[in-house]
Amino acid sequence: MSSPIDLNNKDFNELSQLVYNECGINIHKGKLELLKSKIAKRMRITKISSTSLYLQHLKKNKSEITEFIDTVTTNHSFFFRENRGIEAIIEHLSKQNTGTSKNFKLWCAACSTGDEPYSVTVQMLERDLSFSLLATDISHSVLKTAARGIYSVDRVRNVPTPVLHRYFQKGTGKSEGFIRVRKEIQRHIAFKKFNLITDPIPTQSFDVVLCRNVMIYFDNPTTEKVVNKLYQALVPGGLFIIGQAESLLNMDHKFKPATNIPSTHIK
Ligand SMILES: C[S@@+](CC[C@H](N)C(=O)[O-])C[C@H]1O[C@@H](n2cnc3c(N)ncnc32)[C@H](O)[C@@H]1O
Structure with missing residues (x-):
């Protein structure tokens, strides 16, 4: 109609x-x-x-x-979405973490309602890794939802049960059908507004930048600009992870594909 x-x-x-x-x-x-x-x-x-x-x-x-x-903007997201890439990245970071314990810096650059940064956070905690995570989006309404950390249970259906029990609280009574991310998880994440097109990159550098399932809405010249901007935000050897439906082919950039880590490139 x-x-x-x-x-x-x-x-x-x-x-x-x-x-x-x-x-x-x-x-x-x-x-x-x-x-x-x-x-x-x-x-x-x-x-x-x-x-x-x-x-x-x-x-x-x-x-x-x-x-x-x-x-x-399309804000669709859910916990543990395209999680093989995240698992492989965390495995990679664990291997770097021998000897002195490193404090990794991660950035989810289009985090939507928070499902993605919380998914990364609980898996980093499961591996005992020390880190801080910046989670940004252009939309203030999704950032509000992210900071609240309350979701309908269908959003966590991919989360393994033991992880669910450790890091989430189940709603009862009038909150039946909802889950809440435990407060101690939230302290690892800073949610901020950031526009990939118009904002300058943060002054700190990151070991990992996730920019997943947003560039599918951009045309090639815009994607190329964003990819090169995010390249600047990484430390040498840092990892850049994109969505499974996204690609850096036919684009001018300095990333090298990461063998063994799906949808990931290395600076
Ligand atoms: C489909 S969601 C992807 C969420 C998450 N990364 C995932 O893979 O599940 C796309 C997000 O990109 C955000 N977005 C769109 N244009 C943006 C821009 N120019 N800068 C920052 N975020 C943007 C939208 O607000 C939306 O929350």
Whole structure:
């Protein structure tokens, strides 16, 4: 069913350009109906009744741009997603950890609702590794969920039962069907807002950067820029892990593929 929003070609092009410039997400013509439904949602919330007035409001308000970007991003995530790569990375770090115990620095650069950084954290703790983890996303609403650390139980269905018992609390009564990440897990993670396109890389360097399942929404030139930016954020020999559906082929970059670690490259 098409939405009642009227969006002419000029407005569509302007809006998709704004989204592209702001967060790198490429909205092509096939996404017209989706874009209209996002506009309709924001019009309801802002109580603006005409599309052209809403678009004027959007262009003039940085905070509305943030809210709009929040509605167009795809935040789907779950615990222990594509976990073979994470297991292999943790194995690799354990091998580096002989002699003096190292404090590893990790960065989840599009962490969504927190499922990914918590999954990494519990597995680092299981291996007794010392670390700190920066978890960032462009969307403030997903970061709020991440910091709260409460999820419906279907999100943790891939978590092995002993790990679930050690690091999560099961909700009872009116919280039945939900789990909470234990507080002591949360202290290893700093959640912060970070836009991969417009923000400068953090000043500290990382042993591992995860940037998974976000670059699929970017076009090739944008992905190439992001990949080269994240290269700068790694220590020499640092690991860069991308999503299984993503690739660095046909791109200009200095990473070497990591043999034995799925979807991973080495600086
Ligand atoms: C599909 S989720 C991936 C979550 C997690 N990495 C995983 O693999 O399960 C993509 C996330 O990328 C974020 N995102 C989109 N554009 C971004 C940008 N320019 N900078 C930072 N995060 C962005 C979205 O807000 C969303 O939370």
